[in-house]
Amino acid sequence: MRSPLRFSPSPDSPNLFARKEERRVTHWTTALGEPPATHGERLAGFDGVTLRHFDPGRSKLAAGLANGWEGPLPTSGERWLYLGAAAGTTTSHVADMVGAGGVVYAMERSLRPFLRLLTLSERYPNILPVLGDARRPLDYLGSVPPVDGVYVDVAQPDQVELALDNARTFLVSGGRLLLALKTASMGRSRNAPEHLASATSALGNGFDLFRPVDLAPFHRRHYLLGGEATRALFREPAGTPAGARPTDRRAARRS
């Protein structure tokens, strides 16, 4: 006979559950949408609520959890800004974590994934879709209020800079940043650990960083970084003001 399913709530986020399986720990979030499954994930019932499997192969945040991420997570009642929401797989889990009292502002730039995000947000009560370019935070200043956390998963060469820009503009003081760092899109002149080191030093001024987590084997050459904003983050940046950086990728790489 199968042993009864045991879910234990995570201490960091009440809507996140962990379950010990034979060889590993899986993570689950309470489903908010109706119908619960958004992308064909496993479902489970526990204590009267439906839980959705948070698949580390499909989501960098889940991979971070599976690899022992100890830093901040979205918790219930918070407002989060999610950059690079794509079709909304991870976004829906972040929305689960902030629960019915919280809101996720889901930003996506490219149209086709955005259309899927739009259909998802129509049946998810707390996902608000925003079509825009994460490099220009001022474009959606009016749509997104100050938020408790910023989650960045954009796979662009200047992902660290745009994460900083958005954090400066939108984070409340003491807000948190989660950055899924894709080193493969940051150029091949340096290897992944070198990219990680440069990202940590760029973020280190503005954030109390937690220990970064390597997302292998689920996502190779990816890392999950994050931490709490310090007051230094909101000081005037030395160079350009927020939102005034070049939008051209090649110009960004040159500088």
Next chain:
Amino acid sequence: MAPAVLLRGGDRLFGLSPEFKVSVSTSLGANAERSAERWAEEGTVVLPAEIARWVNGAGIRAALAAPEPRLKDALAALGIAVVALPLSELRRAHAAIPRAPPAAQRDFLIELARCEAAMAISSPVEALISLAREEARLERALGRERSAASEFVTGNSPALLRHDELGQRFLTEFEEHHRAVSAELERSAGEVVPNLSELLGGRLAAQLVSSAGGIAPLARMSASRLQLLGARRRPSEGHGPRFGLLYRSPRLADLPTSRWAAYARSVAALSVIAARADGITHGRIGSALVARRDRRFDELRRRGR
């Protein structure tokens, strides 16, 4: 002196005094739907009368900040220059705006997203990209179905024959649908990127546009980058890929294999010129480019073994 600030919060516009107190606020439109349409519209936003009056008020006009580019443009249309806002003041102004309850915000943002998406997808380039992706998907599916059909066991058994007939009927209808979509793609590409279509054929031209994400990015691209668009392998010195989508460029297969890379380089160079004509100068140079392509083809065939 600190400037007054004009900011949007969801579907409302707020005029903030230099002390970040709300001195005027008004909705963009009568309801969420109207506001979203108004904000998503092309061209400059027309500011509601109340805001225009406030902006022109004493002391406001001299020092006014509007960080949002759309509002900046709207003010410029009224002949008002805006000042820059330092980060700390931007954050204070942003925090000072009262927020609508989440349900109302949601109505507006979903409506806005719908308007913006509809507007973006109604442009001919976006329609071409959708069509190109649809065609590529159909082609893959058709290939799968064809190979499945070719492996089907038929014999004299009536049951098997009946089954095969059903499969064949599906395949014919599927092929017909694919042909219709391809024809539509060719036609649409001929309108949107005429030069590139003349040089490469509509299908390949559309795929290049789709892979680059638009005509503008394609026109900005270097020939070496365009040559590898759609390549599955990673570029590297020495043993990188030589073709991406251009593997299917016209007449490539008629050359000896040893000349393929040279031909692909030339075609890429000509394609970039065509893309720039389509995206920037809007001239008609397609036939000249085809002549150059064919000249290069003949040259390579003479030299090749």
